[in-house]
Amino acid sequence: MAHRLHPVGIDFTETAPVRLVFTHDVAAASDAVFHALAEDVPGWPQWFSSVASARPTEGGREVRLQGGIRFTESVLVAKAPEVYAYRVDVTNAPGARAWIEEWRLTPAGGGTRIRMTFALDGTAAFRLVWRLGRPGVGRSVRRAIGALDRRLHG
Numbered sequence: 001m002a003h004r005l006h007p008v009g010i011d012f013t014e015t016a017p018v019r020l021v022f023t024h025d026v027a028a029a030s031d032a033v034f035h036a037l038a039e040d041v042p043g044w045p046q047w048f049s050s051v052a053s054a055r056p057t058e059g060g061r062e063v064r065l066q067g068g069i070r071f072t073e074s075v076l077v078a079k080a081p082e083v084y085a086y087r088v089d090v091t092n093a094p095g096a097r098a099w100i101e102e103w104r105l106t107p108a109g110g111g112t113r114i115r116m117t118f119a120l121d122g123t124a125a126f127r128l129v130w131r132l133g134r135p136g137v138g139r140s141v142r143r144a145i146g147a148l149d150r151r152l153h154g
Helices: 030-039 041-047 124-132 134-153
Strands: 018-026 051-057 060-065 070-079 083-091 096-108 111-122
Touching: 018 124, 018 134, 030 041, 030 083, 030 096, 030 111, 030 134, 041 051, 041 134, 060 083, 111 124, 111 134, 124 134
Parallel strands: none
Antiparallel strands: 018 111, 051 060, 060 070, 070 083, 083 096, 096 111
C-alpha cells in the first residue's frame, strides 16, 4: 500500500537519521553523467539493474524497482553538471517516512567523482534494515555506476 512521506528539503541530506554515502570515480565527463541522471530518466534501467522502469513526470519521476517497490519522486535540485537530487513523495516501501537521494558530481582527473547519498528516516525497523543493508546497497550502487560509466565512456 502506497503512502505519502514527509516533504523534507534538501538539507535533510545532512541531518537524516540514516545516511548512506557512496563515492566512486568514473572516466565519463560530469556533463554526460548529469545528462544520464537528470535527462535520460527512461534509460536508468539500462545501467541500474535494481530499476525496473523509470519515467519522467511533471517536476519529478515515477520509478519501479525490481521486486515491486514503487516511488513517486520530486526533483529538488537539478544543477548541471554538479547536483541531481530527488525526494520520494509516495512509496509502497514499508516503514519509510522521509527519503532523499542526492548525486553530487565533481571533476576527478579526466573524469568525474560521483558521491551518491541516501538520506532516510522511518520506523526503527526501516532504519535498522537500511543500516544493516549498507554493504549490499553499496555493491548495487557501485555496479550501477560502473555500468553507467561503461555506457557513457565505452
